[in-house]
Amino acid sequence: MTAGIADHWYPVAMCSGISSPRDTRLLGQEITIGREGEQFWVRDVHGKTLPAIARYGHLWTSPGQPNRDLFSIPEAEAPGRRLVDCGAVRVKCSPLRAVENFLDIAHFPFVHTDILGAEPYTEVSRYEVQIREEVDEVWATKVKFFQPQAARSAAGGITTEYMYRVAAPTSAVLYKTCPPRPGEWDIITLFVQPLTEELCDVWPWMALYDDTSPLAELVSFQQMIFMQDRSILESQIPRKLPLDPGMEAPTQADLTSVAYRRWLKRIGFTYGAQVVAA
Amino acid sequence: MPARVDGQDLAIWRAASGQTHVWGDRCPHRGMRLSRGFVRGETLACIYHGWQYGNDGGCTQIPAHPNLVPPKTICATTYACAEYSGVIWVALQTTTQVCRSFPGQAAVRSLAIKASAEKVMEYFSGADTGVVCVGGTNDIALALQPIDATHCTAHALASVSADRKEVSRWLESQRRSIELDLA
Amino acid sequence: MILYDYVLSASCYKVRLMAALLDIPITLKAVNFHPEKQHKSPEMLRLNAAGTLPVLVDGDVILVQSADMLRHLVTPKNAGWLGDNPAQTEKWLDFASRLNASLGMARLHDVLMFDADIDQVRCDGVAQLRQLEEWLTEQRFDGMTFLTGAAPTIADIACFPNAALAEDGGVSLDPYPSIRLWMRAIRSLPGFIEMPGIHRLHELSPAPARPE
Numbered sequence: 036m037t038a039g040i041a042d043h044w045y046p047v048a049m050c051s052g053i054s055s056p057r058d059t060r061l062l063g064q065e066i067t068i069g070r071e072g073e074q075f076w077v078r079d080v081h082g083k084t085l086p087a088i089a090r091y092g093h094l095w096t097s098p099g100q101p102n103r104d105l106f107s108i109p110e111a112e113a114p115g116r117r118l119v120d121c122g123a124v125r126v127k128c129s130p131l132r133a134v135e136n137f138l139d140i141a142h143f144p145f146v147h148t149d150i151l152g153a154e155p156y157t158e159v160s161r162y163e164v165q166i167r168e169e170v171d172e173v174w175a176t177k178v179k180f181f182q183p184q185a186a187r188s189a190a191g192g193i194t195t196e197y198m199y200r201v202a203a204p205t206s207a208v209l210y211k212t213c214p215p216r217p218g219e220w221d222i223i224t225l226f227v228q229p230l231t232e233e234l235c236d237v238w239p240w241m242a243l244y245d246d247t248s249p250l251a252e253l254v255s256f257q258q259m260i261f262m263q264d265r266s267i268l269e270s271q272i273p274r275k276l277p278l279d280p281g282m283e284a285p286t287q288a289d290l291t292s293v294a295y296r297r298w299l300k301r302i303g304f305t306y307g308a309q310v311v312a313a
Numbered sequence: 314m315p316a317r318v319d320g321q322d323l324a325i326w327r328a329a330s331g332q333t334h335v336w337g338d339r340c341p342h343r344g345m346r347l348s349r350g351f352v353r354g355e356t357l358a359c360i361y362h363g364w365q366y367g368n369d370g371g372c373t374q375i376p377a378h379p380n381l382v383p384p385k386t387i388c389a390t391t392y393a394c395a396e397y398s399g400v401i402w403v404a405l406q407t408t409t410q411v412c413r414s415f416p417g418q419a420a421v422r423s424l425a426i427k428a429s430a431e432k433v434m435e436y437f438s439g440a441d442t443g444v445v446c447v448g449g450t451n452d453i454a455l456a457l458q459p460i461d462a463t464h465c466t467a468h469a470l471a472s473v474s475a476d477r478k479e480v481s482r483w484l485e486s487q488r489r490s491i492e493l494d495l496a
Numbered sequence: 497m498i499l500y501d502y503v504l505s506a507s508c509y510k511v512r513l514m515a516a517l518l519d520i521p522i523t524l525k526a527v528n529f530h531p532e533k534q535h536k537s538p539e540m541l542r543l544n545a546a547g548t549l550p551v552l553v554d555g556d557v558i559l560v561q562s563a564d565m566l567r568h569l570v571t572p573k574n575a576g577w578l579g580d581n582p583a584q585t586e587k588w589l590d591f592a593s594r595l596n597a598s599l600g601m602a603r604l605h606d607v608l609m610f611d612a613d614i615d616q617v618r619c620d621g622v623a624q625l626r627q628l629e630e631w632l633t634e635q636r637f638d639g640m641t642f643l644t645g646a647a648p649t650i651a652d653i654a655c656f657p658n659a660a661l662a663e664d665g666g667v668s669l670d671p672y673p674s675i676r677l678w679m680r681a682i683r684s685l686p687g688f689i690e691m692p693g694i695h696r697l698h699e700l701s702p703a704p705a706r707p708e
Contacts, residue, residue: 122531
């Protein structure tokens, strides 16, 4: 495995779900995770201790030598937010396809019908995308879309605004209009654990301003949305994400995906990607 | 609906006008299987982003950009197909062969078999470009669709006067014995 | 009526779907089945000692088997949903519980990482789908769209979810044309509702007019 892949941080468990030691997989390699009191640990198959960070409800590790700290989501630390663990859903797809789908809004009317989108409100207006060199992240801002039921706490249809952020190759953060608190953003993340190049565990996590909805309803809303995506993700051909242009046909609505693929290629992140020799 | 021929994934769909199409099972946009899509009038739409494709496979509508005329280059892969005696035939390559018709016979059912088309042909020991004819009181013909090295689908035709349940049950028993032979 | 519900559960969906088709309002109480295992919490165990979902509470009546809930939802006014032949209906309700043990378990294994003998449950599921395919093909020869006749019954609603969600558990539905036609007929019923993994049939609604 090249350093371009090994040196990133990856989610491998929900902190609240770790009691006794447990085996899992990361990038095709067996690893063991566990805890001693408040301290979490991760070991590789040779018994070597790997770096471990508990943050945003999840345990993160890296099989390589990460040259920087795990990304931060400062807004998520603000007081008054509810931090919601959603658990993992396993998907037979490339971890990169899972992230790319999370960055996409144009599918809302067809896959999340009457919830996140509905015909005839299918148009995706122009938004801004940048690869922010100083933090080495992909950002999409000023993304707007009409939603019939934008969140658990949204009663009717509204035009919702989003910002998307790819904070690590397999981790993305969504900032979205928060109906009860105009001016603030709800935070929904997609932390993807690459088990193999074509199998992943997807850990959604949320930091919301919502004091009224029961926890079970918040979790069920998120799981419903993700399971609607799952049947798409398991039916894409090829399973791996094509990084070279030509295989697929992006439009202006896909600028985030185009930037994501370009960024993956630039940083040499090819795990779960289909790279055809030029 | 989905189908696989010689390892190639296909989407088969029928337009409102009744015309049948066989396409590659892949939306050029994001590789989603078109067989999961939906038919509106004379177009097939992909379930992922609703991109619509017309009779010639060309993209006619991109819902994310309703005012955009999709470039001609965005096109589903189309294959020649024909319908005879209730069976849809496809040619993955250009061919001059004419589809075989089965006068006096009608399609009964399609049965997936866990055996290659060759094995099934061998079992009935009669080879004829993917079609094997089996005699008997019901005058049954099997049109074999090769899927891959270990799977095929038998599209069964029988004389219009045949008892279809009887034919269907006979097919089930043949499948059991073919699969047992291989086990 | 209160349904203790988990959005991804095929068995809970049977009850939601039946209620929607009969236009009976039910109050859904979301239970955090995954990841919290809230169905095993003391409150839920007091309702249902078996710790399973769904649980339907209607006044003093507490039901814990989805087949009982389907029967409970059918009123004399809708008695057609019980079918003309009770033995047939029972047979397919029993078949539905076997689908739950095979395809349902394969799905829990593949999606939520439950322990299962995955090859065995998939193999059982394929054998059952073949049985279902053969039966529905014969029904079609007789001009019958559904499991026990020309009209749907609780047996169809009981069998539909785990069959329709088979691919979630790695079992392809591609080889079963009669099952697909039957699923399509169910998905086209007035009042039909989806669940995650079973998409809306967009073709049933005409292409909508463009917004102003």
